[in-house]
Amino acid sequence: MSSSTETFDQISPSEFFYRNRDLAGFSNPTRSLYTAVREFIENSLDACDQKGILPDVHLSIKAVDPEKPDPKPYILTVKDNGPGIESKHVALAFGTVLYGSKFGLKQARGMFGLGATMAILYGQITTNKPVVVKSSTDGQIQDEYELLLDIQKNKPITLKHETKEVSKTGLSISIRLEGDYSKAGSKIRDYVYQTSLITPYATITFDDPKGEKFRYTKIVRTMPPPPTIIRPHPYGIDVETIKRMTVDSKFQIPTVDNKMIDKVRSELGLRKKDLNYKGILERAKKRWSSLSRQVRVVIALMSFLKMDFDKLNKIRIDDIDVSNQKLTYWDFGESQSISVDMDPESDYYKQLTNTVQGETLTSFLTKRFQRVGRTTAEKFANFANFKPEKRIGTMTNQELVKLSDSLQKFTAFLSPDPRCLAALGELPLEKGMRNFFNPDFLAVVQRGASAYSGFPFIIEMGIAYGGQIPAGGPKTFRFANRIPLLYDEGSDVVLKVVNETDWGRYKVKNDPPLVIVSHICSTRIPYKTVGKENVADRPEIERELRLALQFLSRKLSSYMSKKGQAEMQKKRANLYSKYIPLVARFSTELAGKKKEPNYQKMLKEISVIEAEEIIN
Amino acid sequence: MKPKKSLTKTSEEKRKFLAQILKNTGTKIYDELDNGQFPKFSVPSRSVSNIVYDKKLRQYILGTNVSVRSSRNMSQLRSFTQLMWLAFFANRLVNEKKSSTLRDIYYSSQAFEVDFEDQPESDNIIVDLEAVLTRPREDLHIFPEERSSVFGDLTIEYTVPGYEGRRSNLSDHPDGYLIGPSLSSAELVDTSAELVIAVEKGGLFTRFVEEKVHKKFKAIIVDTAGQAPRSTRFLLKRLHDELGLPVVILTDGDVYGEHIAMVIKSGSANAAHLRELTVPDALWLGVWATDIEKYKLPTIPMTETDIKRISDLQKDPRYQEGNWKKQLEVFKKIKRKAELEAFSKYGLTNITDKYLPEKLELAKSL
Ligand SMILES: Nc1ncnc2c1ncn2[C@@H]1O[C@H](COP(=O)(O)OP(=O)(O)OP(=O)(O)O)[C@@H](O)[C@H]1O
Ligand SMILES: [Mg+2]
Numbered sequence: 002m003s004s005s006t007e008t009f010d011q012i013s014p015s016e017f018f019y020r021n022r023d024l025a026g027f028s029n030p031t032r033s034l035y036t037a038v039r040e041f042i043e044n045s046l047d048a049c050d051q052k053g054i055l056p057d058v059h060l061s062i063k064a065v066d067p068e069k070p071d072p073k074p075y076i077l078t079v080k081d082n083g084p085g086i087e088s089k090h091v092a093l094a095f096g097t098v099l100y101g102s103k104f105g106l107k108q109a110r111g112m113f114g115l116g117a118t119m120a121i122l123y124g125q126i127t128t129n130k131p132v133v134v135k136s137s138t139d140g141q142i143q144d145e146y147e148l149l150l151d152i153q154k155n156k157p158i159t160l161k162h163e164t165k166e167v168s169k170t171g172l173s174i175s176i177r178l179e180g181d182y183s184k185a186g187s188k189i190r191d192y193v194y195q196t197s198l199i200t201p202y203a204t205i206t207f208d209d210p211k212g213e214k215f216r217y218t219k220i221v222r223t224m225p226p227p228p229t230i231i232r233p234h235p236y237g238i239d240v241e242t243i244k245r246m247t248v249d250s251k252f253q254i255p256t257v258d259n260k261m262i263d264k265v266r267s268e269l270g271l272r273k274k275d276l277n278y279k280g281i282l283e284r285a286k287k288r289w290s291s292l293s294r295q296v297r298v299v300i301a302l303m304s305f306l307k308m309d310f311d312k313l314n315k316i317r318i319d320d321i322d323v324s325n326q327k328l329t330y331w332d333f334g335e336s337q338s339i340s341v342d343m344d345p346e347s348d349y350y351k352q353l354t355n356t357v358q359g360e361t362l363t364s365f366l367t368k369r370f371q372r373v374g375r376t377t378a379e380k381f382a383n384f385a386n387f388k389p390e391k392r393i394g395t396m397t398n399q400e401l402v403k404l405s406d407s408l409q410k411f412t413a414f415l416s417p418d419p420r421c422l423a424a425l426g427e428l429p430l431e432k433g434m435r436n437f438f439n440p441d442f443l444a445v446v447q448r449g450a451s452a453y454s455g456f457p458f459i460i461e462m463g464i465a466y467g468g469q470i471p472a473g474g475p476k477t478f479r480f481a482n483r484i485p486l487l488y489d490e491g492s493d494v495v496l497k498v499v500n501e502t503d504w505g506r507y508k509v510k511n512d513p514p515l516v517i518v519s520h521i522c523s524t525r526i527p528y529k530t531v532g533k534e535n536v537a538d539r540p541e542i543e544r545e546l547r548l549a550l551q552f553l554s555r556k557l558s559s560y561m562s563k564k565g566q567a568e569m570q571k572k573r574a575n576l577y578s579k580y581i582p583l584v585a586r587f588s589t590e591l592a593g594k595k596k597e598p599n600y601q602k603m604l605k606e607i608s609v610i611e612a613e614e615i616i617n
Numbered sequence: 618m619k620p621k622k623s624l625t626k627t628s629e630e631k632r633k634f635l636a637q638i639l640k641n642t643g644t645k646i647y648d649e650l651d652n653g654q655f656p657k658f659s660v661p662s663r664s665v666s667n668i669v670y671d672k673k674l675r676q677y678i679l680g681t682n683v684s685v686r687s688s689r690n691m692s693q694l695r696s697f698t699q700l701m702w703l704a705f706f707a708n709r710l711v712n713e714k715k716s717s718t719l720r721d722i723y724y725s726s727q728a729f730e731v732d733f734e735d736q737p738e739s740d741n742i743i744v745d746l747e748a749v750l751t752r753p754r755e756d757l758h759i760f761p762e763e764r765s766s767v768f769g770d771l772t773i774e775y776t777v778p779g780y781e782g783r784r785s786n787l788s789d790h791p792d793g794y795l796i797g798p799s800l801s802s803a804e805l806v807d808t809s810a811e812l813v814i815a816v817e818k819g820g821l822f823t824r825f826v827e828e829k830v831h832k833k834f835k836a837i838i839v840d841t842a843g844q845a846p847r848s849t850r851f852l853l854k855r856l857h858d859e860l861g862l863p864v865v866i867l868t869d870g871d872v873y874g875e876h877i878a879m880v881i882k883s884g885s886a887n888a889a890h891l892r893e894l895t896v897p898d899a900l901w902l903g904v905w906a907t908d909i910e911k912y913k914l915p916t917i918p919m920t921e922t923d924i925k926r927i928s929d930l931q932k933d934p935r936y937q938e939g940n941w942k943k944q945l946e947v948f949k950k951i952k953r954k955a956e957l958e959a960f961s962k963y964g965l966t967n968i969t970d971k972y973l974p975e976k977l978e979l980a981k982s983l
Contacts, residue, residue, distance in 0.1 A: 580694050588643045591705050599653075603653055
């Protein structure tokens with residue numbers, strides 16, 4: 002009975018994700034071990050990237066009882082040299098879901114604010130052991146936490162908190178979890194290998210449960226510049242997001258209580274000093290630009306109420322009716338409700354309307370979105386059939402839907418700003434690939450920024466041929482925001498593009514020793530699942546991938562024909578110097594001569610024949 | 618009967634003649650190399666479009682198309698070298714009076730690194746050399762593995778090393794004599810026979826020997842063992858040309874039998890580059906399609922392939938007239954065939970006692 006009436010509102014987000022752990026990649030001991038490794042390593046690399054620290058990341062997996070057969074409990078530890086997490090945030094970051102620092106629009110590996118917590122949760126559920134987090138943000142003091150997660154309340158329980166002196170910043174996280182290394186091992190090793198391929202500026206090491214050690218030292222010492230957080234692009238927005246944005250564009254009318262009055266006093270520098278209301282307004286005018294929004298609102302109210310702090314203390318604001326320019330308050334002293342008129346011409350009135358009704362459409366568009374200027378905003382208003390000065394806060398649900406639809410349809414917005422993207426760069430990619438594959442031929446390309454549905458993206462791609470690459474290719478390494486994608490290969494857009502390539506056209510024969518590295522960077526990778534394993538088809542992305550691959554294939558093709566010519570030349574020289582002496586020998590015996598004919602000068606002519614054949 | 622020496626060369630003459638051609642070829646190539654020129658061969662084209670039927674010669678011959686195989690051309694260099702090697706190797710065989718089989722050639726080549734990929738490739742080069750020299754491979758002492766046999770009163774004199782001057786009579790051994798390299802190169806010295814009977818099958822050959830057909834009909838009996846190998850056709854030609862013996866042929870009563878007879882008479886398209894393998898005067902005695910009914914022979918139905926083969930042969934210029942044409946038509950109509958053994962239904966000696974004499978009688982009027 003009870004289950005049928007249950008709704009999701011009644012459960013905490015953690016419990017929701019506990020129930021939906023399959024989505025996040027924690028479906029079984031094999032997959033979970035792999036996913037946990039990923040989540041922690043990606044967090045470490047993200048943290049280092051953000052602070053411009055060349056990452057040193059150490060992964061270790063140890064069986065609690067090596068004798069037991071898989072699946073069994075493992076201790077998984079990831080340690081980095083990143084910025085760490087401030088002591089007071091540790092428990093929140095790792096003890097609650099949807100707590101993350103990466104929600105802003107910039108490129109990062111993490112997106113959802115739940116990866117680490119899901120891993121910890123999974124460990125706790127399967128082994129009932131706490132997570133141990135050691136973090137130092139200053140390189141002197143390290144906080145060490147032992148945490149359990151309260152699944153029902155989405156709240157961490159701190160079992161232990163100690164501090165210790167250290168000499169380096171960084172974070173180390175260690176969990177116990179049920180895993181199956183015999184099955185997950187090859188994927189994990191692939192993951193570590195491929196991650197270091199796409200992160201050539203990082204040192205990544207891995208001590209596996211069988212005592213094997215994998216070391217990938219940094220190949221380059223330059224990091225891509227940390228991406229900047231940017232405002233959303235109009236194309237990347239839906240009705241829900243707009244609603245959220247209008248809500249926070251329309252500030253709550255602050256409650257004018259003692260605490261608020263203290264705030265106003267302190268911002269005006271009147272903590273110790275009392276002024277009359279005129280004096281207060283004058284002082285506010287001088288300091289206007291440095292005042293907070295809430296304080297500005299209080300000042301505006303005071304201007305209509307004509308009250309000083311003392312008086313203000315004794316009333317309660319009940320209604321601000323902007324359309325009728327009436328302000329209503331309850332006077333505790335007189336125990337009655339009083340209305341005063343507001344002068345619509347006054348600057349203070351504008352301040353209030355802004356707050357109550359939100360910004361005008363034009364200022365909403367120019368301030369809250371990227372790459373929208375005044376003219377564009379006005380053109381848009383015209384296009385969408387809104388008055389440019391229409392207040393966002395007054396829009397009905399229907400109007401908001403219309404606004405969101407029009408944003409998608411308006412074609413004159415500039416394309417999204419790619420500064421929020423951190424591509425790897427051609428040089429590091431090239432160095433990484435050269436170091437990993439040791440090929441005969443290598444070419445890389447970084448395409449210009451492009452966008453799909455308002456999200457900017459950049460494609461980087463490299464192609465390597467021959468050398469130490471084994472035949473049997475083309476083998477494709479797929480990356481998205483520097484994460485290797487290893488599972489669910491079949492349905493990925495990159496593979497689609499590679500498979501649809503007619504390699505014969507580029508003089509590449511079957512089963513070539515060929516490697517393709519594809520890297521998609523975007524503020525929003527269109528993953529097909531939360532497990533972040535394959536990228537969905539988006540025509541814009543597919544097109545860019547195709548262009549990148551064509552560009553590289555053409556380079557490969559010209560290498561192949563040069564190589565073909567060189568090989569041909571060699572083969573030719575070999576053939577003539579092999580067969581002509583034989584012909585000479587046979588003819589000598591046939592003709593009944595003793596001395597062989599002088600054929601040496603003919604062998605020199607081979608290059609002439611070559612030239613002729615190229616002309617033909 | 619004494620052989621008419623003037624018609625064909627003796628083996629020794631032939632050997633010397635060949636050695637000379639080979640030497641000339643070698644000298645030409647030697648000189649070209651010495652002058653810094655890339656040597657080449659002209660190889661008569663053996664493509665279908667260059668095989669034509671010569672009515673006067675009554676056999677298939679190669680047309681005038683010639684392809685040049687040049688050592689200058691990279692794609693021909695290897696096969697040029699192979700051809701050259703074969704000439705060189707044949708020269709050794711001829712000079713040392715040794716013989717070799719097609720298979721031997723393939724394996725011998727491996728000591729010289731001329732890179733034959735497989736035996737068909739080396740077989741093919743052998744045919745090329747035949748075409749270049751216009752001499753059959755047997756002259757070059759190269760023989761196929763297949764062997765057929767001959768029996769009858771014929772005295773031969775060997776020319777192969779170790780047996781030079783030795784004589785044999787081909788009726789000394791009841792299983793007959795293998796038609797191999799030594800027989801092919803032997804001189805035909807003397808015979809009392811007046812006729813050569815070629816039969817398609819070993820079984821019948823043995824029966825003929827047992828039934829003393831060679832005595833009754835004064836015949837030399839040749840077992841062609843199916844489609845007659847070139848050495849057998851070559852021997853038949855020599856028996857006809859050198860000893861002046863008429864040649865008759867007995868085959869199964871089917872389309873393949875008819876064609877076995879035709880190939881003996883006028884050669885095969887495969888050997889269109891050679892002109893010493895045909896016996897234009899040879900007669901096909903049977904079993905004809907019309908014999909099947911006439912002699913009430915037990916029959917077997919034809920298969921699809923049999924019928925298709927008839928249609929194919931009907932397009933061949935040699936089957937456009939006379940008995941050849943008529944028999945094909947009857948086969949096609951009755952869609953049945955009969956083997957030589959079918960005569961056994963009327964007794965084991967029926968074929969030699971009744972059929973053969975009747976047919977030989979008829980042959981006189983053909
Ligand atoms: N090694 C680390 N160093 C510094 N901060 C970290 C580290 N690991 C995690 N964090 C902080 O903890 C937050 C929560 O991490 P979590 O993995 O749960 O979410 P996320 O990485 O933001 O998103 P996702 O669910 O996609 O992984 C991160 O946003 C980051 O601020
Ligand atoms: Mg994460």
